[in-house]
Amino acid sequence: MKDLQELGTEDLREHVATELARTRRRSAQLTDAVDDADLVKQHSPLMSPLVWDLAHVGSQEELWLVRDVGGREAIRPDIDDLYDAFQHRRADRPELPLLGPREAREYIGTVREKVFDLLDDTPLEGRALVERAFAFGMIVQHEQQHDETMLATHQLRDGPPALHAEPPPAAPDEALPAEVFVPGGPFTMGTSTEAWALDNERPAHEVHVEAFYLDTTPVTNAEFARFIDAGGYRDPQWWSETGLRYRTKASLEAPRFWFRDGGRWWRRRFGEIEEVPGDEPVVHVSFHEAEAYAAWAGKRLPTEAEWEKAARHDPATGRSRRYPWGDDDPDETRANLGQRHLRPAPAGAYPLGEAPCGARQLIGDVWEWTASDFLPYPGFVAFPYREYSEVFFGSDHKVLRGGSFGTDRAACRGTFRNWDFPIRRQIFAGFRCARTPLPDER
Incomplete structure (x- = not known):
């Protein structure tokens, strides 16, 4: 996002309005691409029907912006419970008396009209919730996060392709080292200044990280296929005890959506069948598959702190950047974000997005599993509600970093923290490996 600290009040209002409209266009693209029967269908028990996500983003917008920030009368208090994500499991949501596609679109349209109306009159300072338009930014990010969730639902749906996009750029024709060295020492992790940063990204604090090596790019399909061909899924020595139980129970043999035919690997991607590139x-x-591959490769997954140091620390200045390439917002020359391409770009793409350590594609393409549990930073304060982060802290969830091709720039930055259960495979997650230097490499 722009440096919102530098915008005047009217420019900030204009920025909010632009982001709200841009985000809603994406929501419409994802839901207008299929018919009503598809919108109300549950394509997987892991996911909500698309129509639930659509009305849910409107419900949250009403709760936080119309009622709280704007102090306006409730529009649909009767549906609050239906769209409370903590009240109903995803698997159960199709049985609820949800708004139909037409009603959902009318509802979110009404909410948005009121939000644009109150935006003109809302002071964007004083109260923490509205300081630098935080509540509006929170809603933009929330909707974009659900847009990525809806994109994952599209990947799970049966039938012909409903979404289309241009292919990503090719990787430059250059030889890259397999790994880069990140020197040990302290760096500033997290943020206390990013206006729309969420509570789990705060506050900024110093962390010491020992020297380590990190893969220059995420692990590729070809590299992962070698792990499969070497019997990696069948050999218990590479798997943690928990991972082995999961692998056995779920009968894992390859990444989700892969299948073998004619001696080659194929995959289903948004309704298309194609050979795995x-x-x-x-x-x-x-996470368990990523961890097993890393062990097989003689490496490990990076910790969250290692990942962020590689992505943000500039040894020339000693400061932490907003993004690997600097403080400027992401654009199409630096990272694969925003559903622009509907697939990861080849490993080594986006040289303009390279981090100071030489690693590439730390932002965009695939979320990257880290070895770290999702825990609060020292000095963490839940804001504006405990259920955003605090209730998820603990060893049940692993941290993912960097965003994917389906993540919007508004919901992705060098400090952004995602988390999920280590068994999740429907999300757009990959990984890269790290290792501790050998004695003669220090």
């Missing part, structure tokens, strides 16, 4: 980062793998 060897040069793309592997996607749709769980």
Whole structure:
């Protein structure tokens, strides 16, 4: 996002309005691409019907912006419970008396009209919730996060392709080192200044990280296929005890959506059947699969702190950047974000997005599993509600970093923290490996 600290009040209002409208266009694209029967259908028990996500973003917008920030009368208090994500499991949501597609679209349209009306009169300072338009930014990010969730639902749906996009750029024709060295020492992790940063990204604090090596790019499909061909899924020595139980119970043999035919690997991607491209980062793998591959490769997954130091620390200045390439917002020359391409770009793409350590594609393409549990930073304060982060802290969830091709720039930055259960495979997640230097490499 722009440096919102530098915008005047009217420019800030204009920025909010632009982001709200841009985000809603994406929601419409995802839901207008299929018919009403598809919108109300549950394509997987792991996911809500698309129509639930659509009305849910409107419900949250009404709760936080219309009622709280604007102090306006409730529009649909009767549906609050239906769209409370903590009240109903995803698997149960199709049985609820949800708004139909037409009603859902009318509802979110009404909410948005009121939000644009109150935006003109809302002071964007004083109260923490509205300081630098935080509540509006929170809603933009929330809707974009659900847009990525809806994109994952599209990947799970049966039938012909409903979404289309241009292919990503090719990787430059250059030889990259397999890994980069990140020197040890302190760096500033997290943020206390990013206006729309969420509570789990705060506050900024110093962390010491020992020297380590990190893969220059995410692990590719070709590399992961070698792990499969070497018997990696069948050999228990590479798997943690928990991972082995999961692998056995789920009968895992390859990344989700892969299948073998004619001696080659194929995959289903948004309704298309295609041969697995060897040069793309592997996607749709769980934490356990990533951890097993790393062990097989003689490496490990990076910690969250290692990942962020590689992505943000500038050894020349000693400061932490907003993004690997600097403080400027992401654009199409630096990262694969925003559903622009509907697939990861080949490993090594986006040289303009390179981090100071030389690693590439730390932002966009695939979420990257880290070895870290999702825990609060020192000095963490829940804001504006406990259920955003605090209730998820603990060893049940692993941290993912960097965003995917389906993540919008508004919901992705060098400090952004995602988390999920380590068994999740429907999300756009991949990984890269790290290792501790050998004695003669220090």
